[in-house]
Amino acid sequence: MARAHGKNATRRPMMTVLTTLGRRWSLRILWELRDGPLSFRALRAAADDISPSVLNARLAELRELDVVTREEGGYALTDAGRELGAILMQLARWAERNCGRR
Amino acid sequence: MARAHGKNATRRPMMTVLTTLGRRWSLRILWELRDGPLSFRALRAAADDISPSVLNARLAELRELDVVTREEGGYALTDAGRELGAILMQLARWAERNCGRR
DNA sequence: GTCGGTGCTACAAATTCCGTAGCAACCCAT
DNA sequence: ATGGGTTGCTACGGAATTTGTAGCACCGAC
Numbered sequence: 001m002a003r004a005h006g007k008n009a010t011r012r013p014m015m016t017v018l019t020t021l022g023r024r025w026s027l028r029i030l031w032e033l034r035d036g037p038l039s040f041r042a043l044r045a046a047a048d049d050i051s052p053s054v055l056n057a058r059l060a061e062l063r064e065l066d067v068v069t070r071e072e073g074g075y076a077l078t079d080a081g082r083e084l085g086a087i088l089m090q091l092a093r094w095a096e097r098n099c100g101r102r
Numbered sequence: 103m104a105r106a107h108g109k110n111a112t113r114r115p116m117m118t119v120l121t122t123l124g125r126r127w128s129l130r131i132l133w134e135l136r137d138g139p140l141s142f143r144a145l146r147a148a149a150d151d152i153s154p155s156v157l158n159a160r161l162a163e164l165r166e167l168d169v170v171t172r173e174e175g176g177y178a179l180t181d182a183g184r185e186l187g188a189i190l191m192q193l194a195r196w197a198e199r200n201c202g203r204r
Numbered sequence: 205g206t207c208g209g210t211g212c213t214a215c216a217a218a219t220t221c222c223g224t225a226g227c228a229a230c231c232c233a234t
Numbered sequence: 235a236t237g238g239g240t241t242g243c244t245a246c247g248g249a250a251t252t253t254g255t256a257g258c259a260c261c262g263a264c
Contacts, residue, residue, distance in 0.1 A: 013197035014133070021193075022129045024221075024251095028120050040242050051222045056243060066200070070242095080200045087196065090189050091123075095115035098168070098182045126220095126252075142211050153253050158212060172211095 020061050025050055027088065029058055030067065030077070034085045037076035122163050127152055129190065131160055132169065132179070136187050139178035 021027055025047060032038065032046040044055055059075060062068040067081035077085055123129060127149060134140065134148040146157055161177060164170040169183035179187055 013201040014194045016201055017193065017197040018130050018133060022124075022126055024124055024126070027124045031116070031120060041240090049223095051224090052243065053223095053245085054221060057221095080196075083196055083200075084193075087189060087192050090192070091119065091186075092116045094182075094185055094189065095119040098185075099115035099118055141209095143209085151254095153255090154212065155214085155254095156252060159252095 017065070020065055023058065023061070025054060025058050026062065029055070029062065030081065030084060031088050031092075033068065033075065033077050033081070034088070037071065037074040039074035043075060119167070122167055125160065125163070127156060127160050128164065131157070131164065132183065132186060133190050133194075135170070135177065135179050135183070136190070139173065139175040141176035145177060 021030075028047050028050075029043065032043060038046060040052075040055070040059075044050055044052060047055070059068060059070075062081075063070070067078055067084055068075055069078050070076075123132075130149050130152075131145065134145060140148060142154075142157070142161075146152055146154060149157070161170060161172075164183075165172070169180055169186055170177055171180050172178075
């Protein structure tokens, strides 16, 4: 990906996060891990059978960001990852509120 | 995009949201609108000079989701969009906390 | 008129993603 | 120790998306 996000990357942390979480499947993967660890294959199944190559790439990025770890029992959220999960939970509530009646 | 998100998308607000917000640049675009309306070109400039075709596509999706409107002065967040912005704000704080020291 | 701004489209090239197949390693039972 | 069942993960060709650049049509000011 080479150039990250140009000049705006100077105010770095948010840009980094938006870049990696902004990639396809990243949010979904975090979301599917909300209830505990999942094996590679289970995660794949949960996330609409994403292709393994992409899943592996995303997991690498999320581990790089330190929100996911690989432990016994599969892939799981780190402490930071669980905080992120809480934010996603709010997103879910927002979704219910705004897209529910449609 | 054709198949959206298979079985999980059927009756799931969160899946809809994760699908459209999960696309490249969606989050970033919302983020850049946090301080008020921006014109198409200003938005483009703010978001690392994203290509106009993609920006236009994302704006269409975000308007479809009803988080962005086009009004006098450019593109702006709707009420729902501002709620989403608040969630992004928490993400930003999370980013500062976790990626700041790195 | 022309100059500068706007929103936006066209389109080829580059990148990314998908889908399938399949491998190596591990267990557990036979 | 052989077979069958997992597991995580890679390879790779084709499909889809994104990028970059160019440029159009429109508007108001001069």
